[in-house]
Amino acid sequence: MDFDFDPADESFREEVRSFIHDALPADIRERNVRNYHANRADTRRWTTILHERGWSAPSWPVAKGGTGWTPMQQFIFDEENFAAGAPLLETGGLKMIGPVIYTFGTPAQHERFNVPFLRGEISWGQGFSEPGAGSDLASLTTRAERQGDEWVITGHKMWTTNGHYANWLYLLVRTDPTQKQRGLSLILVPADAPGVTISPIIDIGEGHSLNEMFFDEVRVPAENLVGEENKGWTYAKFLLDRERAFSAEIPRNKRNFALLKQIAREARRGGRPLIEDGAFAARLAQLESDLDGLTWMTLRALARQGDSSWDLPVGSILKVRGTELQQTIGEMHVEALGDRGAYVYPEPDFATGEHHWPPGPDYAPGVLADFLYRRAVSIYGGSNEIQRTIIARQYLGL
């Protein structure tokens, strides 16, 4: 056993930190530290900056245009980005459809989609969930029928993050109605194709990141199928193991915990710093302990990434507790803001930077909206109840 960071990882961290310090535009940072939803212009600009450095795909192999970094380096990169207030890279393209394309798709698809994506030119929207297919995703009904050289798609998709920014969509659709999981395929659709309608879903934090999408006999060429017909379920699941070490969102939890401590130092209860209140301080310490446990488990999972002999359901464990921690930190943010925790600080106009905020300390805007949105994290990506069932059935054998 060796619990020390590799010196090479430490110097890598320094390299990343100093690059971000010099390269991250101040206006992007300002929006991101407030946790308002990502803005396409920011993401694109940041992706372009990273692309020039060769860093726009931290989790991809060098041969596919990525960095070839180790899991630990990817984690360090995420941590430094979050801590500095850099925008998240586009998860859908980076962690889902991009790797599916270069693993199961054709070289032509890789050239057409992934290469421009790395330059920040493509924004993906994911179409998996449906009104009638949430946890039971495999019961989805959006239909793709083969007619000559085309697929004709009809159906209704939900919860597409950043669908309003997307120029391309990847859909899980039913190509064989007689099968369940084995009747699904993955198809790429231009967001501006005739018959596609994308409409906003406003979350309880009054933010707009989510969308629903309607497909009315949308026609795409046959070559937009990724991999083989009816193998879509396999493709949708193949990345889960690779991404399991990242499921606790440690970088986000760390930044939000640091913000909580900052608020607790500056806020007053009866005129004294809130952090000196014994009951509050004890709850803060409990969160710190929770964060420590998740961090060490993440480090262990990073060290064992790709080791299929390790059958612990670490992704499910990290997902359940990591999302619960996000929500608890958010609750305490709002609580610590006191009276101002109830004020609505509307999202600023991303184009102009203009905002109309009620009075309050500088750290207040964004806190409430993020707290409210984070009720989603224990629902998406396989709800925490589904994760518990996976743990009990697959690992405990119940």
Next chain:
Amino acid sequence: MDFELNHEQVLLQDSVRRFVEKQYDFDTRRKLVREGGGFDPKHWAVFAELGWLAIGLPEKHGGLGGSAVELAIILEELGKGLVVEPFLPVAVLAAQALAAAGVTGEAAQVLADIGTGAARPVLAHGEIDALGEIAFVETAAVRGASGWSLTGRKSLVVGAPFATHYLVSARTSGAPDDPQGISLFLLQPGDAGLERIDVRLSDSSRASEIVLSAAEVPAARLIGTEGNAFAALAAAHAHATTLICAEAIGAMDKALWITRDYLKTRQQFGQPIGNFQALQHRMADMLIELELSRAQLFGALAALGSAPAVRDRAVSSAKVQIGKAARLVGGQAIQLHGGIGITEEYVIGHYFKRLTMINNAFGNVGYHLDRMSRLAAV
């Protein structure tokens, strides 16, 4: 970073596991605690023979110079078997206190003798009003003509009924909660002015209260230097707290899988009760807490060699998690068994009792949350 055991560590784990499985089944243990007084010299001889008692001792004191990782491997396996002999009090708490105090002469010999099994010292430090606070010592040592006179009372000295020596902390100066002014003395059973009140503990292990009434201690039996024992006590407690976490992980792991097996066999409503989702999710939460405990143990082990503030923050963080997990896993292991779980003859309740004691040992959750807040405020 590497979280895997090396070859020697795997062999060590196997050897402790074999001992527990072959020589420490539940019936043997029951007999030992009911008729054997909770201590079998043959077991202690095995600990010595297989090198477990020497593994954590420094090489210059005749030990094998192993790290806390080796001790954690041993404790986790002993935890699975609910081993009642005082391995942790002797081979960790007392050994680390002696090693950290910088011993010479007689005390150095005691330290070296731990490894062979010839000496079984225990640390007599805790007091009833300290409740986990390491610096709180009211027992007083007053200098006399030829040495020291100790007066006070030490509580929950685990393993004391079987001990060959007592390492007694006493205040030679300062206020009761002052880290400065605490000294450590070497006493033995039968010393004048020392009374031992033996106590049977809820987890079937044995301890004593040690009452000192002007007990005379020769000057040569001061361990280390006068008034400076706090650092050694704090280091020993950091080790012991970390390693009792390892023991708790072993106990929780075993309790969890015993419960899993029960859920697969126990039939109600015409099916194994493990089919019910409410119970499955409870088990999932137990596994989550267990694995987070394991993760925290890595954090504490990693910090044991760090500066005291860093070390103690990590150890407290781990103990908070262990306490939370021990309550959930221990309590729910009983709950999921139903009525059989609360019977003395069935094994699961004994895990609950041990886990409850561990939760309260070396500072409970409240103490460690408070210590984390204090360390964060510095």
